[in-house]
Amino acid sequence: MISEETLRLRRVNWRIFFRRYGIVISFLLLCLVLSLLSDRFLTWTNILNVLRQSSINGIIAVGMTMVILTAGIDLSVGAILALTCVVTADLLQKGLPVPLAMLTGLALGAALGMFSGLLVSRLHIPPFIATLGLMTVSRGLALTYTQGRPITALPASFDFLGAGSIGPIPMPIIVAGLIFLIGYFILARTNLGFYIYALGDNPMAARLSGISVNKVILFVYALSGFLSALAGMVLTGRLDSAQPTAGYGYEFDAIAAVVVGGTSLAGGEGGLFGTLVGALLIGVLNNGLNLLNVSALWEGVVKGAVIALALLLYRAVK
Amino acid sequence: MKKFLILALSLVLIGGLLASCAPSQPSPSPTTTSPSPTPTAKKITLGLVLSTLNNPFFVTLRDGAQAEANKLGVTLIVMDSQNDSAKEASNIEDLISRKVDAILVNPTDADAVVPSIKKANDAKIPVFTIDRGANGGVIVSHIASDNVAGGKMAGEYLAKALNGKGKVVELEGIAGTSAARDRGQGFNEVMKNYPDIQIVARQTADFDRAKGLSVFENILTAQPEINGVFAHNDEMVLGAIQAAEAAGRTGIIFVGFDAIDDAIKAVKDGKLAATVQQQPALMGQLGVQTAVDYLNGKTVEKYIPVPLKLITKENAP
Numbered sequence: 102m103i104s105e106e107t108l109r110l111r112r113v114n115w116r117i118f119f120r121r122y123g124i125v126i127s128f129l130l131l132c133l134v135l136s137l138l139s140d141r142f143l144t145w146t147n148i149l150n151v152l153r154q155s156s157i158n159g160i161i162a163v164g165m166t167m168v169i170l171t172a173g174i175d176l177s178v179g180a181i182l183a184l185t186c187v188v189t190a191d192l193l194q195k196g197l198p199v200p201l202a203m204l205t206g207l208a209l210g211a212a213l214g215m216f217s218g219l220l221v222s223r224l225h226i227p228p229f230i231a232t233l234g235l236m237t238v239s240r241g242l243a244l245t246y247t248q249g250r251p252i253t254a255l256p257a258s259f260d261f262l263g264a265g266s267i268g269p270i271p272m273p274i275i276v277a278g279l280i281f282l283i284g285y286f287i288l289a290r291t292n293l294g295f296y297i298y299a300l301g302d303n304p305m306a307a308r309l310s311g312i313s314v315n316k317v318i319l320f321v322y323a324l325s326g327f328l329s330a331l332a333g334m335v336l337t338g339r340l341d342s343a344q345p346t347a348g349y350g351y352e353f354d355a356i357a358a359v360v361v362g363g364t365s366l367a368g369g370e371g372g373l374f375g376t377l378v379g380a381l382l383i384g385v386l387n388n389g390l391n392l393l394n395v396s397a398l399w400e401g402v403v404k405g406a407v408i409a410l411a412l413l414l415y416r417a418v419k
Numbered sequence: 420m421k422k423f424l425i426l427a428l429s430l431v432l433i434g435g436l437l438a439s440c441a442p443s444q445p446s447p448s449p450t451t452t453s454p455s456p457t458p459t460a461k462k463i464t465l466g467l468v469l470s471t472l473n474n475p476f477f478v479t480l481r482d483g484a485q486a487e488a489n490k491l492g493v494t495l496i497v498m499d500s501q502n503d504s505a506k507e508a509s510n511i512e513d514l515i516s517r518k519v520d521a522i523l524v525n526p527t528d529a530d531a532v533v534p535s536i537k538k539a540n541d542a543k544i545p546v547f548t549i550d551r552g553a554n555g556g557v558i559v560s561h562i563a564s565d566n567v568a569g570g571k572m573a574g575e576y577l578a579k580a581l582n583g584k585g586k587v588v589e590l591e592g593i594a595g596t597s598a599a600r601d602r603g604q605g606f607n608e609v610m611k612n613y614p615d616i617q618i619v620a621r622q623t624a625d626f627d628r629a630k631g632l633s634v635f636e637n638i639l640t641a642q643p644e645i646n647g648v649f650a651h652n653d654e655m656v657l658g659a660i661q662a663a664e665a666a667g668r669t670g671i672i673f674v675g676f677d678a679i680d681d682a683i684k685a686v687k688d689g690k691l692a693a694t695v696q697q698q699p700a701l702m703g704q705l706g707v708q709t710a711v712d713y714l715n716g717k718t719v720e721k722y723i724p725v726p727l728k729l730i731t732k733e734n735a736p
Contacts, residue, residue, distance in 0.1 A: 139641065146666075147640045154633045249474075251628070253681050264665060340628055340661055342681065344654075347629060390622075391637030397594040397623030 124363055124375060127411035128382045135389040142392060149271060155384030156277035159377065160332040161351060162358040163284040164214075164325030166376045169359050170288075171321050172301045172368025173228035177217060178329040178355055179348035180239035185210045186333035187243050190252040190343030199259045207330045213239060214326020218319035232322075236352070243345040253342040263338020273335045280328065285373045297321065301368025358383055361408060382411060463493040463521075465710055466514035467703075468507060470527040470551070472499040476699050477525065480549070483700030484523070487707040495707065504531035511535040515542045521559075521710040525549040532556075545713060549706045550699075559713055562706045565724030566598055569695040570605025572729050573674045576693050577647045580672045584615035585646030588638055590631060590659060591623040592651035599626075602651045602676055619645065624655040631658025639666050647672040653682035653694055660690050678730050686735045693731045701725055 136142045161178050168175045189206030193199065213235060220231035265272045288294035296317045299307040308314050329348075337343045362379030364371025386407055390400055467484055469477045481497055488495035496519065500507035504527050514522050515538060522539050526532035529552055536556030539546050545559045552561050577587065589606065592599030610616055620638045624630040631654060639645065639662060648671060650656035656675035663671055675682050678696035685691035702725045713719045730736070 141641050144640065147637075150633075150636050150640055154636065251681060253684075336629055340632060340658060342628065342657070344628060346627070349627070387633070388637050391620075391634050392641040394620050394622065394641070396621070397591050400594075400623065 122374075123414075124361065124378050124382070124411065127414045128378050128385070130414070131382065131385060131389075131407065131411065135385065135392070139389070139392045142389065147388065147392070149269075149274070151381070151384045151388045152274045152277075153271050154388065155380045156273035157332045157336050158351065158354045158358055158383065159277040159380040160280050160328050160335065161325075161355040162362075162376045162380050163280050163373060164321070164328035165352075165355040166359050166362075166364055166371070166373055167284070167288070167297055167321040168228070168325050169356070169364050169366060170297050170301045170368055170371060171318060172304070172366075173221060173318070173321065174232065174356070174366075175214075175217065175322060175325045176229065176232040176352045177213070177235040177239060178325060178332075179351035180236040180243065181210055181213050181326050181329040182333035182336070182348035182351060183345055184213070184239040184243040184246070185330035186337045186343040186347060187247050187252060187345050189330075189334060190255055190337060191246070193255050193259055194252060199256055203259070203334060206334060207327055210330025210333070211323045211327040214329070215319055215323040217326070218322030221322065222315040222318040240345075247343075247345045249345060251342050251344040255337065255341055255343070259334075260338040260341050263335045264341070265338075273339065276331070276335055280331070281373060281377055288373060293317070293320065298369055301370070303369070354383060357408070361412065382408075463491075463711060463714055464496065464517075464519045465493055465707060466496045466498065466511075466517070466519040466522045467706070468498045468500060468510045468514070468522065468524045470500050470507070470525050471502045473501070476697075480525070480699035480703040483703030484707045485703070486700075487704040491707065491711050493707070493711055500527050502527050504528055507532060508535045511539060515539055515544060519544065520714055521545045521547065523547045523549055523706045523710055524553075526551050526553055529554045545710070547706060547710055547713075549702060560709055560719050560721050560723055562702060562709060562723040563725060564697045564702070564727055566601035567605040567608075568724065569676060569697075569727040570602040570607075571609050572605075572727060573602075573649050573676060573693070573695050574606040574609030576729055576731075577649055577672060577674050578609060578613045578616060580692060581616060581647050583613050586617050586619045586642065586644050587647040587649065588635070588642070588645055588659075589618055589621045590634065590648065590650035590655045591621060592626045592655075594623055596626075599623075599651050606649055616647075624650070624658065626652045626654055628654040628658040631655030632662045633658075635659035635662040636666070639663065639668060645671055647674070649674045651676055653677045653679045653691075656691060656694075657681055657685060660685065683730065683735055686730055686732055689732065693729055696728045696730050698725060698728055 141147055165175055165178065185206045188209060189202050192202040192205060217231045217235050220226045221228050262272055262276065267275060288297065296307065296312045299312060300314055300317050304314065333348065336347060358379035359376050360366060361382055362371065362375030362377070364375055386404055390403060395403055465488065467481065469481060472478055472481065485495055496514065498510040500510055507527050511522060511524065522544055524532060524546060526548060532553050533555035536546050536553055540557045546556065548558050548561045550563050589603065591603055610618060619642050622634050622638060624634040631650065635658065648656065648659055650659060653675040656673050660673055672692045674692055675694040678694045682691055682694045686694060705723055705725055709719050709723055
């Protein structure tokens with residue numbers, strides 16, 4: 102027998118379910134529509150395509166989610182990606198062993214992120230401005246460093262990260278999957294994760310309750326820089342070429358994935374599951390536009406309209 | 420602590436600024452030609468203002484202009500704007516006060532150059548633009564690569580390589596840019612003459628290598644048969660080649676545009692069938708020639724198209 106109390110609970114649970122997973126319904130609807138429009142959509146190769154193409158944005162979006170959860174924003178991700186990948190590629194071409202060059206690149210990404218973190222936490226520069234500055238400087242440095250030319254032909258063992266696969270699963274998907282799992286663990290199972298939410302929810306309360314706010318901010322921006330560098334290495338491996346112009350506009354793709362995934366730009370609310378679905382939704386959309394051969398002139402319109410529709414639908418269900 | 424941090428950061432920034440402002444190379448002082456071998460009644464002096472000499476393209480352009488000036492026996496003053504509109508403005512002012520007979524300008528920016536061009540117009544000095552145009556002022560003629568002809572050239576090559584039939588993909592540049600529009604127009608005009616060639620997909624990859632890769636991955640999934648690809652630039656075609664290799668799809672003829680170093684290497688390796696090259700030396704030569712013709716009283720066209728060159732394995736530099 103179901104009591105009045107359980108019924109009420111169940112209703113509440115449904116509402117929470119939709120708030121949390123509503124975007125999944127939009128996502129599945131989009132997949133359904135695309136599979137009806139193109140018989141190629143639900144093939145194994147195409148599913149791998151979508152996952153592989155979403156992985157770079159996904160990796161960056163994990164860092165972006167944490168930054169946005171603290172009510173911050175990181176505009177420098179694309180430029181950090183470009184700078185770290187040209188530096189890594191250059192070191193590789195100068196003969197540095199692959200692990201050492203990769204570690205240098207990742208450390209550089211983390212250090213650049215930490216620099217924004219420092220500006221935000223210690224000097225109280227608004228994240229938008231701090232990371233905008235870092236974005237401009239990093240992009241400029243990437244261009245100066247390479248004199249505007251791409252660095253091509255890298256060691257095969259480095260390219261494995263982007264172009265290789267373990268069994269039938271391409272490496273970018275494995276890397277992105279691992280990053281999502283680790284990120285999910287940090288947010289859901291550690292004190293640090295709790296602090297990130299607390300900071301975004303109410304910075305004053307967080308500070309007063311003894312959370313070392315500055316360290317948390319430093320961590321999220323450093324992580325964002327680190328993951329941008331990692332995404333850059335995956336991209337470089339995929340292309341067998343590091344480009345100073347790489348990652349242009351990636352900040353918007355990452356922010357879109359986070360926000361479409363239901364994380365509030367005001368901080369403190371949301372999470373990585375939504376970001377994962379958000380990144381996949383954007384990936385599926387790009388893939389679908391190509392499969393259906395939508396004209397370049399209409400692409401932007403269709404993309405914007407579908408994203409708006411997905412969000413509206415999920416608000417309506419909620 | 421905080422003050423120290425601000426101080427440290429400011430010092431780092433100032434250091435960076437100083438380092439970046441220090442001239443990386445001595446800015447070339449205006450160079451003049453050696454005395455002309457065939458002196459004319461009144462010796463013509465031309466000013467050539469280039470957006471930058473820190474790019475091999477423009478260095479070659481200058482060399483072409485200089486060679487033509489030597490041949491025609493005119494004096495050429497070359498100035499380097501170092502990609503800085505303010506430097507460009509003072510360069511043009513200098514040329515006006517030196518009373519040159521004509522100014523050839525390769526603008527750093529189509530809008531920023533307009534006030535300088537108007538100053539030259541006021542001083543009754545004819546102005547010609549090279550490679551990049553200007554959005555205002557009176558320009559006698561504009562000398563630039565003929566992207567429509569380049570698109571046609573690529574189309575003809577691809578159609579011949581496919582023996583006039585097959586399935587072709589066009590990777591477009593950023594929608595709305597003149598390069599994408601003109602290259603696409605030329606290519607598609609040619610394709611109309613080959614009824615057995617079917618364009619199975621026409622998608623933009625924004626002139627970007629990473630996008631070229633992912634967009635072509637998607638097209639490969641959608642199209643079980645693809646025989647040829649034309650991309651509006653080399654970056655996209657190199658990304659597409661990467662995608663085809665990863666997917667194990669062979670026998671696709673790729674044609675690019677721009678002849679960047681990576682593409683020329685791909686042509687030599689046999690991965691890329693052909694790419695269309697601009698000819699900066701010819702651009703410089705035609706610029707000087709047009710200006711001299713105009714000053715000698717001949718009528719010149721508003722637009723002087725500079726022919727392009729197809730690079731294949733046979734003639735790859």
